[in-house]
Amino acid sequence: MFKKLFLRSFLAATATLSMAFVGPVAQAEVAAEGHAITAAEIEAVAQQQAAPPPGGWQTPSNRSYYLLSSCRPYASAIRQGAAAWAGLTEGGGTPVECRNSYIRDCGGGSRVVGCNWGRGQRIALYMGGVNDDALLAAHEFGHDWYGHSSYRCAGWSSPSHVMAPSICNGPTLTNDAQLAHHSG
Template sequence: MLKKLRYGVVAAATLALAFFGPASQAGVELDTHAIQAHASTAIDIDASELPVAAQQEGPSILAWPTPNRRTYTITSSCAPYASAIRRGAAAWSGLTEGGGTPVECRNSYITDCGGGGRIVGCNWGRGQRIALFMGGVNDDALLAAHEFGHDWFGHSTYRCAGWGSAAEVMAPTICNLKQ
């Protein structure tokens, strides 16, 4: 029992150091799936991953720590989704609305992010510009939280994004497809 607990603590500490430690703050990209040619990160969906999960109301844990403060602006294309975008932004401490990164919404998959497949979100240049395809997933706030997270962090080793932790938000795949 003690052995299992010790391994769990070591694994959690290792993940915390990898995710929030000096490497991520120094700009070392932890994301092996990001499209580097365009200095952007993308989140792709794979319909074979998992069945559709129930939509959540928003993050259960708010304001995970970030290395520095950032701001964002919701563009007019995102007006119908402003509430979900604000819920996603609330997942990160130091992220506030008013100036900064423009967030635009698309009506279809994002094709100018530098990757193939069904890309539903893109964050160019770690916060220069964010695009979201809100019609592509069941949890719009999670998609927004994920893309905002790319201002500071790469993809984690989780398989599917969820609200359980900052690392889970940063999983490379949104598995709850909209049907």
């Protein structure tokens, strides 16, 4: 009886040790197959993980906006950007216009894609000039209350992240779009 118990224990221990040595090799072979992740997949995950809270971030005061006819094709993205701010509603207030090229009458550089004059007197957006039209709209609406933050590239993780001075359009920073704020 003792021999059988000892033999079973010995075989179980041997099998466990064998798996301990073979396991990492088998795991390495599986890992070697791997799964490539694309930039689009990374961006999709980042968008899911970083977003305004339901109802938007709190603001110091309530504001409103309305879309000019030039923004009809982009209304959904603009509304999504506006929803980042709890104190912002559609209907009256700031006129929002959309342009088909960089904004030249704002000041601040040659690749300006958004401008907010007078903290909500008027907003211009170059939709399609960046990789995230909703983020562009959120940024410019944010200038109703806030200036640029110290972040390098805009994103969705916080109000300060939205208020970065550039939207970085890809893997290299040479594709940055400038977000100007003209207070005059």
